[in-house]
Amino acid sequence: MAGRVDRHRAALSRGRPNQVPRWFVALVAAAPVLFVTVFYAWPVATLLWSTLDDAATGSPFRHIAGIVWFTVWQAALSTALTLAVGVLPAYVLARYSFRGRRLLTAATLVPFVLPTVVVGAAFIALLPDSWHGTPRAMIAAHVFFNIAVVVRLVGSMIALIPHDLVGAARTLGASPMKAARLIVLPLLRPALWSAAAVVFLFSFTSFGVAKLLGGPTNPTLEVEIARRATQLGDVAGAAALSVLQLVLLAIVIVWTSRRQRHSSVELQGAAAPRRPRGRSQRRLVVCVCAATVAIIALPMVALVTRSFRVAGDWSMSAWTKLGTTEVRPGAGLGVDPLASIATSLRFAIVAAAIATVVGFLAAAAINASPRAGRVLDAGLMLPLATSAVTIGLGMLITFDTWPVDWRARWWLVPLGHALVAVPFVVRALLGVLRAIPADLRAAAATLGASPIRTWWEVDARAMRRPLLAGVGFSAAISLGEFGATTILTRSGTETLPIAIGRLLGRAGALPQAQAFAMATILLLLTTVLVVASGVHERAGIDA
Amino acid sequence: MLDVIGVSVAFDGRQVLDDLSMHVDRGEVVAVLGASGAGKSTLLRVIAGLLTPDAGRVLLEGVDITDRPSHLRRIGMIFQDEQLFPHLDVAANVGFGPRMSGWPAPRIATRVEELLDVVGLGGFGERRVDRLSGGEKKRVALARSLAPEPALLLLDEPLTGLDRELHDRLIVELHDVLRATGTTAVLVSHDADEAAALASRILYWTDLQPV
Numbered sequence: 001m002a003g004r005v006d007r008h009r010a011a012l013s014r015g016r017p018n019q020v021p022r023w024f025v026a027l028v029a030a031a032p033v034l035f036v037t038v039f040y041a042w043p044v045a046t047l048l049w050s051t052l053d054d055a056a057t058g059s060p061f062r063h064i065a066g067i068v069w070f071t072v073w074q075a076a077l078s079t080a081l082t083l084a085v086g087v088l089p090a091y092v093l094a095r096y097s098f099r100g101r102r103l104l105t106a107a108t109l110v111p112f113v114l115p116t117v118v119v120g121a122a123f124i125a126l127l128p129d130s131w132h133g134t135p136r137a138m139i140a141a142h143v144f145f146n147i148a149v150v151v152r153l154v155g156s157m158i159a160l161i162p163h164d165l166v167g168a169a170r171t172l173g174a175s176p177m178k179a180a181r182l183i184v185l186p187l188l189r190p191a192l193w194s195a196a197a198v199v200f201l202f203s204f205t206s207f208g209v210a211k212l213l214g215g216p217t218n219p220t221l222e223v224e225i226a227r228r229a230t231q232l233g234d235v236a237g238a239a240a241l242s243v244l245q246l247v248l249l250a251i252v253i254v255w256t257s258r259r260q261r262h263s264s265v266e267l268q269g270a271a272a273p274r275r276p277r278g279r280s281q282r283r284l285v286v287c288v289c290a291a292t293v294a295i296i297a298l299p300m301v302a303l304v305t306r307s308f309r310v311a312g313d314w315s316m317s318a319w320t321k322l323g324t325t326e327v328r329p330g331a332g333l334g335v336d337p338l339a340s341i342a343t344s345l346r347f348a349i350v351a352a353a354i355a356t357v358v359g360f361l362a363a364a365a366i367n368a369s370p371r372a373g374r375v376l377d378a379g380l381m382l383p384l385a386t387s388a389v390t391i392g393l394g395m396l397i398t399f400d401t402w403p404v405d406w407r408a409r410w411w412l413v414p415l416g417h418a419l420v421a422v423p424f425v426v427r428a429l430l431g432v433l434r435a436i437p438a439d440l441r442a443a444a445a446t447l448g449a450s451p452i453r454t455w456w457e458v459d460a461r462a463m464r465r466p467l468l469a470g471v472g473f474s475a476a477i478s479l480g481e482f483g484a485t486t487i488l489t490r491s492g493t494e495t496l497p498i499a500i501g502r503l504l505g506r507a508g509a510l511p512q513a514q515a516f517a518m519a520t521i522l523l524l525l526t527t528v529l530v531v532a533s534g535v536h537e538r539a540g541i542d543a
Numbered sequence: 544m545l546d547v548i549g550v551s552v553a554f555d556g557r558q559v560l561d562d563l564s565m566h567v568d569r570g571e572v573v574a575v576l577g578a579s580g581a582g583k584s585t586l587l588r589v590i591a592g593l594l595t596p597d598a599g600r601v602l603l604e605g606v607d608i609t610d611r612p613s614h615l616r617r618i619g620m621i622f623q624d625e626q627l628f629p630h631l632d633v634a635a636n637v638g639f640g641p642r643m644s645g646w647p648a649p650r651i652a653t654r655v656e657e658l659l660d661v662v663g664l665g666g667f668g669e670r671r672v673d674r675l676s677g678g679e680k681k682r683v684a685l686a687r688s689l690a691p692e693p694a695l696l697l698l699d700e701p702l703t704g705l706d707r708e709l710h711d712r713l714i715v716e717l718h719d720v721l722r723a724t725g726t727t728a729v730l731v732s733h734d735a736d737e738a739a740a741l742a743s744r745i746l747y748w749t750d751l752q753p754v
Contacts, residue, residue, distance in 0.1 A: 162624075162626060164622045164624070164626045165626045165628065167588075167591070167593045167613070167620070167622070167626070168620070168622060168626040168627075168628075168687075169628070169639070170591075170592070170593065170612075170613035170614050171591050171592075171593070171613055171614075171616075171618060171619055171620040171688070171693075171697075172614075172619070172639050172640035172643055172687070172688070172690075172691060173614045173615075173617075173640055173643035173644050173691055174614050174639075174643050175612070175614050176612075176614075178614075178643065179614075182639075183628060186630045187629070187630060267629060275554070275555060277594070277595065278595050
């Protein structure tokens, strides 16, 4: 019976001789679509724009539209290039087993955990002067920064496609190219979409890289918001642009999550990576690995090298003069390198403490009450989806009237850092908590432990290791945070990234070299913290 | 029809195939019988061109095809775990081979219907493959590998992992389909009864390689 119904349904949907042709439908639909576009969408858009126009932002529509357009296309191009560059390493690392594979996989994640200021400084050190302040420098850095996303998200999907599935296509007459296009690509589509969405969002809201490399003539929305808030004192205009950015981000997120839902096919099991066989496979593995290592290592090598070069000569002076008054004019824009390191370390400790305590309590609460916990979980994740500059701007606007006039308090900056770090702490803790079998708690109870004692013995104990990792990772986030800090920073308590940004903006060979030296210090501090907390194994992105 | 001459394959220094030779005539259904893990799948992969041997030649109708890529060999294969394309429906799976050979669409549609009828799945064309039962998946895999009219069909433990009743029924069906289509086939199996029921000739794994 069921078979017959199916057969009828199949017959019905196969040939549709009585259906009107597509072009006819399009023709009929054209008039209403045009009507709605011209008389509804256009006026509403104009209205939205005009509120953003002169009154709110103090600059003409054309100017804002240009910034939005630039932000969108640089993000789109960054995304396309990151996918193009990242797919081969993702494929080789997922498909082939060879010596150093695990090390290389870990290395591809390094750029992702680097502070954006370090990435910016490294690309200034690497690229020729003619590239400085150009969109291509910025896009190159975005690609470097986001390769990890592709290697992670797309690679884990490639690892699920059985070797024999491609083999089946080959024995059915598909050339390697056709098998890739008709079998592998459709199966990878969901992973490619989610990787593209993540890279696009990061590039769209990119601040450190865009500010240092894009130059003043090519501001992204995020850079423009910060410029208005800090340099022009135009907080209202900055706020209006922030709202616009939030709306655009929401559109992108909704659209991409739709796309992902559309194209998902289940794959079970995993295809173990194989040793490369034959000359061509070995050559592929060697070439891709060499290229990947070069892409990851070159900017960092350039950064460290350039910190030892002043005006074309090898010199230690950038390092030895970090503490001297030469670059401390004492004026408002003076930079005190050593003091900024001390400030950063102090802020990192405070931020890590806040993030860890809040994250610990949140994770415990979320785990204890699944339903209300989900709301708390989502609420704590929100700062991740909001751009850092927006967070800083929001705090700046909110906390400047009595009784919450905290704008001048030093702890507002580490608090902002903690806000960004909490979601990572919560993710790390929840992963462990949810892995505890319920029977373990039951066993403790039957052995005479009270509920609170059980929680202490089972849950709290399990959280110890991820908690330590959380401390390290939040400290690393605090050390590198640039967007919110740019808005909230006050003279006298500049952090390391702020000092690097200022030094890079100075003319002269010595400040440049000093910026590279400080970026090297930040690079080392971050690396030590990230490696020590072991997050390189379970990187932030799938957290 | 098929000649395998002195083929050797090593994985990570472990010799899986060692100077293996065999011969198959047109229209034969040959079963290669051997213990699990002996390297039978590896042999089929070499014949299908999915694996390049370290030494030895593979000849199809007297022509050396050792260096010919898989998609130009006209050798079909049924994998132990079917490997149906999960993003395509049943009809698109079966029609994949003819499509690769550039058949015109109406002819592909006819061929798909014809083969689905042969394997007893008429009307299943628009089903999703992940909703099929184990036996249905095997039948789709059989139809798919026969669709582009391969010169030779390879079957890797085609009936392993099915329950007894289904296993016995599919043996009969598979036997009939292979005979009805006049397909030359090599199947590898560790089950002597299965081999005897399907094959016109049985080769023992240990006889294929010099000791």
